[in-house]
Amino acid sequence: MRHTENDLRDLLTERAEGQDGAPAHLDTILRRGRRIRRTRRAVTAGAAALAVAALAVIGLPLRPEGAPVAQQPVDSAHVEPPPGPEIPATFEVRLGAEQFDLPLIHSERFDTVGPGRSVTFSPTSTSTGYKVVCEDPRAWVVTAHPLKGGERGGAAARCGRGLGGQHDHLSVPAGWLERPQSLQVWVFPSDAPVLEVAQAVKGCRRAGRETGCDESALPSTLLDPKVRKRLEAEVGERPGRWAVAIYDRPASSG
Incomplete structure (x- = not known):
């Protein structure tokens, strides 16, 4: 200084x-x-x-x-979201006295509900099965797939613990093992206006009744392509996780 x-x-x-x-x-x-x-x-x-x-x-x-x-700020890239609904590793099949489990061969997950989805897979036998599982057990599920003779099969219900189905050699369409096959799936939110849409499109009358409609009649209305199309437009696309799983026997088992 x-x-x-x-x-x-x-x-x-x-x-x-x-x-x-x-x-x-x-x-x-x-x-x-x-x-x-x-x-x-x-x-x-x-x-x-x-x-x-x-x-x-x-x-x-x-x-x-x-x-x-x-x-330190949280790095969102390292925060993994929960995996969504659990996909079963096997699918239990009961055909009369015969009972066996089909192993999982393919699965796909989705993060939104509303629009229809097409899941493509390669079957390994004529015993192919499928199951749809949802994060919301009250969500509505509709499936559609080809059957023998050019017919269309499928199911509709609340998701619950999972909605599924299974083929056998009597139900599969011709050329089942010769090319990839597809399963169409629609998952609608639990509060979707199924009743209102069904009434607007087709009246929604239960079998044996001239008027009236309750939830027990709704699954059958969801099998109508016109109802599904109208419902897709009403609902749009919303967040909601669900998954589709395909099960089958090894190809050598037939």
Whole structure:
């Protein structure tokens, strides 16, 4: 630290007053200035050492490389969403006295409900089965697939614990094992206006009744392509997770 002209002038004045006007010697002034500088440096160094010690005591890093762990932003790329509804590993089949399990050969997951989906797979036998599972057990599920003779088969119901079906050699269409096959699936939200749409499209009358409609009559109305198309337009596309699983015997089992 360098002293200014004012510092030297003050020192000369102080010296003169303390010695009854005797002139101050240059050597004395220089020694006094050096002593003041040494004292100030010692005080500054001591304050810095105390600050470092205080930081060490409270456990803070002297040169932090980044924010504390608690302040680090969450990296959304590493947060994986839940996998959705569980897909069973096997499909239980009961044909009279015969009972066996079909292993899983293909599955697909979806994150929205409303639009129809087509799931394509390659069957390995004539015993192909399928199952649809939903995050919301109250969601409506409709399936459609080809049958022998050019007919169309399928099912409709609340999803519950899963909606499924299974082929055998009497139901599969011609050329079943010769090319990939497909299963159409619609999953509608639980609050979809199925009743209103069914009444608007076809009246929604239960068998044996002239008027009236309740939930027991709704599954059969959902098998009507016109009802499904109208319902798709009413519902649109909404968030909702579900999955389709395809099961089959090994090809050698027939």
